[in-house]
Amino acid sequence: DAGVTQSPTHLIKTRGQQVTLRCSPKSGHDTVSWYQQALGQGPQFIFQYYEEEERQRGNFPDRFSGHQFPNYSSELNVNALLLGDSALYLCASSLTQGRVAGANVLTFGAGSRLTVL
Amino acid sequence: DAKTTQPPSMDCAEGRAANLPCNHSTISGNEYVYWYRQIHSQGPQYIIHGLKNNETNEMASLIITEDRKSSTLILPHATLRDTAVYYCIATNAGGTSYGKLTFGQGTILTVHP
Numbered sequence: 001d002a003g004v005t006q007s008p009t010h011l012i013k014t015r016g017q018q019v020t021l022r023c024s025p026k027s028g029h030d031t032v033s034w035y036q037q038a039l040g041q042g043p044q045f046i047f048q049y050y051e052e053e054e055r056q057r058g059n060f061p062d063r064f065s066g067h068q069f070p071n072y073s074s075e076l077n078v079n080a081l082l083l084g085d086s087a088l089y090l091c092a093s094s095l096t097q098g099r100v101a102g103a104n105v106l107t108f109g110a111g112s113r114l115t116v117l
Numbered sequence: 118d119a120k121t122t123q124p125p126s127m128d129c130a131e132g133r134a135a136n137l138p139c140n141h142s143t144i145s146g147n148e149y150v151y152w153y154r155q156i157h158s159q160g161p162q163y164i165i166h167g168l169k170n171n172e173t174n175e176m177a178s179l180i181i182t183e184d185r186k187s188s189t190l191i192l193p194h195a196t197l198r199d200t201a202v203y204y205c206i207a208t209n210a211g212g213t214s215y216g217k218l219t220f221g222q223g224t225i226l227t228v229h230p
Contacts, residue, residue: 033216042220108160
């Protein structure tokens with residue numbers, strides 16, 4: 001059973017460009033959350049998608065947007081890239097429908113490392 | 118989510134128990150304590166969670182004090198592969214907190230041969 005898969009694993013962009021990162025959730029999961037992890041820091045919540053809609057959002061500008069498809073996979077888009085957007089972008093999947101009470105168990109992918117020059 | 122405080126780093130000898138402390142003195146009654154770890158170049162991995170009772174699974178044990186203001190993650194027989202950053206998170210796990218984890222700096226656990 002494949003876990004969470006993310007692509008690409010590494011990419012380099014220049015300031016002002018746009019980037020799209022992709023995520024396939026763990027089989028059976030219906031919810032995707034995206035996190036940004038700067039070097040030496042813990043992951044920071046960007047937003048979450050469920051039923052193809054953004055359900056909640058962290059403290060990130062509108063340059064960060066996303067999408068969830070009917071098969072539960074998801075994309076993260078970042079426009080007008082800044083040097084400070086260089087980070088590891090993590091996708092995490094989980095189950096909303098039928099989850100156990102008190103369960104906030106996320107399955108993370110290995111991430112996409114973005115370098116902005 | 119309640120604020121958690123962890124030591125920045127700890128060392129442990131291979132084969133010995135690793136005891137990782139976490140302080141969460143402002144935790145509310147409906148908040149669970151979660152532990153995740155992140156091995157270098159990988160995404161975080163769920164370890165264990167609990168509300169007020171001690172919990173054990175195949176990876177670790179979680180001991181929560183009676184007043185719930187602190188907890189300890191125990192890796193009973195640490196191996197070199199347990200070297201990682203360990204994150205303690207207090208979250209109510211429901212509503213707007215579901216799927217939205219607040220990671221701090223964590224504890225860097227280094228297991229030595």
